[in-house]
Amino acid sequence: MKDQYQVVVIGGGIVGCSVLYHLTLRGMTDVALIEREELTAGSTWHAAGGFHAMNADTRIAALQKYTIGLYPQVEQESGQSAGLHMSGGMELAGSPERWHWLKSELQWLRTQDTDAYLLTPGEAVELVPIIDPTGLYGALFDPLEGNLDPNGATQAYAGAARKRGAEVIQHNRVLSLALEPSGEWRVETEQGDITAEHVVNAAGLWARKVGNMVGVDHPLVPMPHHYLVTAEVPQVAAIEGDMPAVTDLEGFTYLQKEGRGVLLGVYEQNPRHWKVEGADWDFGRTLFPEELDRIMPELSIGFRRFPVLQDIGIRRWVNGAFTFTPDGNPIVGPVDGIPNYWAACGCMAGISQCAGIGLAVANWIADGDPGYDVFGMDVGRFGPYATNDRYLRATTAQFYARRFVMAYPNEELPAGRPLKTTPCYDELLDAGARFTVNWGLEVPLYFAPSPGFEENDTLGRSNAEPIVGEEVAAVRTAAGAYEIAQYARYEVRGPDAEAWLDRLLACRLPAVGAIRLAPMLNEAGRLMGDLTVARLDDDRFWLTGSYYLQEWHPRWFHSKLPASGVTFTNITDDYMGFSVSGPASRAILGELTHDDVSSEGFGFLGVRRMDVGTARAVVGRISLTGELGYEIVVPSNRHRTLLHELREAGAPHGLRLIGDRAIDSLRLEKGYGIWSSEFRQDYTPAMTGLDRFVAFDKGNFVGADAARRERDAGAPAQRLVLLEVDATDADASADEGIWIGDRRVGFVTSGAYGHHVDMSLALAYLDTDVAESSPELTVFVVGEPRTARILPEIPYDPKGARLRDLTA
Numbered sequence: 059m060k061d062q063y064q065v066v067v068i069g070g071g072i073v074g075c076s077v078l079y080h081l082t083l084r085g086m087t088d089v090a091l092i093e094r095e096e097l098t099a100g101s102t103w104h105a106a107g108g109f110h111a112m113n114a115d116t117r118i119a120a121l122q123k124y125t126i127g128l129y130p131q132v133e134q135e136s137g138q139s140a141g142l143h144m145s146g147g148m149e150l151a152g153s154p155e156r157w158h159w160l161k162s163e164l165q166w167l168r169t170q171d172t173d174a175y176l177l178t179p180g181e182a183v184e185l186v187p188i189i190d191p192t193g194l195y196g197a198l199f200d201p202l203e204g205n206l207d208p209n210g211a212t213q214a215y216a217g218a219a220r221k222r223g224a225e226v227i228q229h230n231r232v233l234s235l236a237l238e239p240s241g242e243w244r245v246e247t248e249q250g251d252i253t254a255e256h257v258v259n260a261a262g263l264w265a266r267k268v269g270n271m272v273g274v275d276h277p278l279v280p281m282p283h284h285y286l287v288t289a290e291v292p293q294v295a296a297i298e299g300d301m302p303a304v305t306d307l308e309g310f311t312y313l314q315k316e317g318r319g320v321l322l323g324v325y326e327q328n329p330r331h332w333k334v335e336g337a338d339w340d341f342g343r344t345l346f347p348e349e350l351d352r353i354m355p356e357l358s359i360g361f362r363r364f365p366v367l368q369d370i371g372i373r374r375w376v377n378g379a380f381t382f383t384p385d386g387n388p389i390v391g392p393v394d395g396i397p398n399y400w401a402a403c404g405c406m407a408g409i410s411q412c413a414g415i416g417l418a419v420a421n422w423i424a425d426g427d428p429g430y431d432v433f434g435m436d437v438g439r440f441g442p443y444a445t446n447d448r449y450l451r452a453t454t455a456q457f458y459a460r461r462f463v464m465a466y467p468n469e470e471l472p473a474g475r476p477l478k479t480t481p482c483y484d485e486l487l488d489a490g491a492r493f494t495v496n497w498g499l500e501v502p503l504y505f506a507p508s509p510g511f512e513e514n515d516t517l518g519r520s521n522a523e524p525i526v527g528e529e530v531a532a533v534r535t536a537a538g539a540y541e542i543a544q545y546a547r548y549e550v551r552g553p554d555a556e557a558w559l560d561r562l563l564a565c566r567l568p569a570v571g572a573i574r575l576a577p578m579l580n581e582a583g584r585l586m587g588d589l590t591v592a593r594l595d596d597d598r599f600w601l602t603g604s605y606y607l608q609e610w611h612p613r614w615f616h617s618k619l620p621a622s623g624v625t626f627t628n629i630t631d632d633y634m635g636f637s638v639s640g641p642a643s644r645a646i647l648g649e650l651t652h653d654d655v656s657s658e659g660f661g662f663l664g665v666r667r668m669d670v671g672t673a674r675a676v677v678g679r680i681s682l683t684g685e686l687g688y689e690i691v692v693p694s695n696r697h698r699t700l701l702h703e704l705r706e707a708g709a710p711h712g713l714r715l716i717g718d719r720a721i722d723s724l725r726l727e728k729g730y731g732i733w734s735s736e737f738r739q740d741y742t743p744a745m746t747g748l749d750r751f752v753a754f755d756k757g758n759f760v761g762a763d764a765a766r767r768e769r770d771a772g773a774p775a776q777r778l779v780l781l782e783v784d785a786t787d788a789d790a791s792a793d794e795g796i797w798i799g800d801r802r803v804g805f806v807t808s809g810a811y812g813h814h815v816d817m818s819l820a821l822a823y824l825d826t827d828v829a830e831s832s833p834e835l836t837v838f839v840v841g842e843p844r845t846a847r848i849l850p851e852i853p854y855d856p857k858g859a860r861l862r863d864l865t866a
């Protein structure tokens with residue numbers, strides 16, 4: 059062991075070893091992995107070793123596919139077998155709804171270039187003869203599944219990394235981490251101190267404790283998990299070669315071939331937590347006694363689905379721990395305010411995800427950017443609220459118990475809610491609000507007129523759509539008020555605020571009293587934000603962005619902040635308000651202010667301080683609905699009063715409270731994109747159409763060179779279009795493939811029913827040659843092929859006359 063390395067990776071499980079290997083792939087060879095005990099001594103040694111590419115997040119799914127594809131290379135480089143079995147795997151459908159859902163998953167897999175296909179119950183039994191097909195509707199077979207030997211795979215990563223120059227130091231616990239004045243880390247270990255430029259926390263079951271060493275609390279907790287391994291099963295032993303893995307979604311179990319028998323694992327509905335603060339330092343290669351009472355309900359279903367197992371002996375029980383996060387995805391990347399500390403933990407599917415994590419971390423350290431849109435596993439996607447013990451227990455238990463439970467797109471899950479509420483919550487609830495959750499905040503989805511209304515969980519359009527339609531109609535004909543507490547706001551002030559923002563934002567900065575749409579790019583010319591920037595004074599700006607990016611965006615801004623001359627403050631919780639839009643919105647605002655709100659006095663994209671009712675407000679003339687509208691923002695302690703005053707002034711004008719669902723319908727009628735759907739980190743200005751807000755000629759700004767290169771290169775490979783879909787009972791949502799015959803020509807980014815224009819609408823990226831030729835397209839909506847066409851113009855108010863108030 060040396061006393062100095064460029065990077066020290068803490069933890070020798072499959073994730074840490076993959077990170078180490080990927081660092082060497084990026085040419086970093088002055089790197090060491092420090093392991094407390096022996097490699098795999100955490101969760102990895104007892105993992106069942108199964109892998110698959112499925113993930114609800116398509117970007118993570120792509121990284122899982124990358125992980126699976128990399129194993130042969132790591133085996134070859136290291137000379138160490140990972141015990142790879144590319145057996146394929148099937149998911150069983152035990153209900154008609156699940157069967158429908160699997161059909162849509164099939165189309166989703168086709169969009170990911172996976173050759174999956176459907177099986178009849180009989181075909182499933184032919185492949186896995188111990189399945190009892192009673193009650194089965196069919197199965198989905200995915201060839202990109204299998205299993206491996208977790209120990210062999212981990213050793214293979216470590217061996218390949220060693221061959222490329224990395225060091226692996228075992229039996230050496232990291233005791234503490236301290237940031238030196240030089241900006242380097244002093245890593246105190248049992249075998250002596252090390253200085254390192256970067257440290258990576260890949261400490262698995264201990265990752266929360268290692269995070270605490272640098273003052274970070276990561277939202278992850280260990281939970282025990284069971285599987286059993288049987289003695290020989292004659293029908294399985296008779297199969298030459300591999301047998302496909304089976305996931306019985308309605309049965310909460312998974313099964314794979316293990317020697318001449320099988321391994322049967324359970325995701326029980328009654329999970330438990332263990333050592334929420336992290337495993338004890340001396341926790342060894344230890345298994346827990348089996349807890350049969352807790353898992354028996356699901357295990358019994360497993361024995362019914364695979365009845366032959368009732369007569370076969372159990373050779374081994376494994377009840378071991380691994381870590382969960384609130385959404386089940388890992389925690390990866392840099393943490394705001396802690397330089398050169400990298401998270402690579404919270405990974406509950408290490409066999410499927412280790413290479414994706416390693417690739418992202420290595421790229422991030424080498425280039426300052428993960429190279430892919432990895433938001434779904436970015437440590438920055440959670441806020442401080444997520445580490446609260448009660449919240450973390452509730453959400454991780456919910457994720458665990460629902461691992462195989464079917465999720466409906468319109469389903470609202472209860473764990474950890476309500477957590478954050480605005481001062482208007484009770485009043486909105488009384489007004490019929492049904493809520494969704496955004497970064498812990500309760501956000502109205504729609505307002506049900508009758509207290510007894512219950513929305514049905516469905517893959518198609520729900521019974522709430524007529525209510526959404528009424529909210530849309532109110533906005534188009536009168537006015538709607540939408541709570542905008544779920545916008546993040548940042549104040550940028552100081553003598554150098556203008557120069558700093560001018561460099562960070564790709565748009566031209568607005569004059570005092572004006573708002574601009576502000577794309578923000580990284581150095582590679584990819585999007586880092588679709589903000590709006592409002593200039594309140596010469597040296598005072600407000601940025602508005604997505605509520606759930608309140609760790610992610612500040613991390614970016616702080617990384618660019620100069621030592622003096624500019625302050626950047628998150629004021630999201632200090633200011634809230636309502637967006638009032640629709641033809642009557644001016645009259646409503648006019649009743650609450652003496653300011654001139656006429657079109658001449660307060661034009662489109664203006665921003666003003668004015669009294670609104672009893673509050674001093676900041677009002678922007680901007681809306682996401684395509685109508686004349688105002689965003690009225692007040693100090694949070696006036697938010698509730700503002701709601702009263704708006705409702706009182708608005709009632710004679712037909713003002714209605716509206717929620718997120720109406721906004722989606724309204725914005726799609728205008729073809730407006732939003733962050734995480736149409737605008738993402740892996741898209742560029744030209745693809746998204748945001749290039750029209752980029753001030754290419756303004757001089758230097760972050761991403762300018764790349765953006766100019768893109769502009770000069772001509773048309774991008776894909777671009778954003780608005781589609782009309784021939785669908786009457788379900789709408790596209792996201793990630794559905796778009797096809798012409800067998801050619802995949804694009805994918806959907808968001809969809810909704812446009813209530814006013816009476817169309818099923820979808821925003822989508824299409825290959826540019828296709829986008830220009832306007833052919834007939836096929837979109838698979840919940841697995842069913844639907845004809846779709848590009849709309850030649852935006853279906854609602856294409857010239858923007860209503861938004862700009864040019865209709866009079």
Ligand SMILES: Cc1cc2nc3c(=O)[nH]c(=O)nc-3n(C[C@H](O)[C@H](O)[C@H](O)COP(=O)(O)OP(=O)(O)OC[C@H]3O[C@@H](n4cnc5c(N)ncnc54)[C@H](O)[C@@H]3O)c2cc1C
Nearest residue numbers: 069071072073094100101102106107108232262407408409
């Ligand atoms: C029963 C069971 C079955 C599973 N089956 C599957 C499966 O089929 N497929 C799948 O993808 N996943 C499965 N998993 C999950 C899988 O085991 C984990 O996702 C994976 O092992 C996580 O790897 P890791 O490297 O992040 O963490 P770990 O394997 O926990 O590695 C962390 C390492 O860090 C070391 N360490 C900690 N603190 C320090 C310190 N201070 N100094 C030095 N070293 C330190 C530890 O000793 C440990 O070796 C299963 C888990 C269980 C419990």
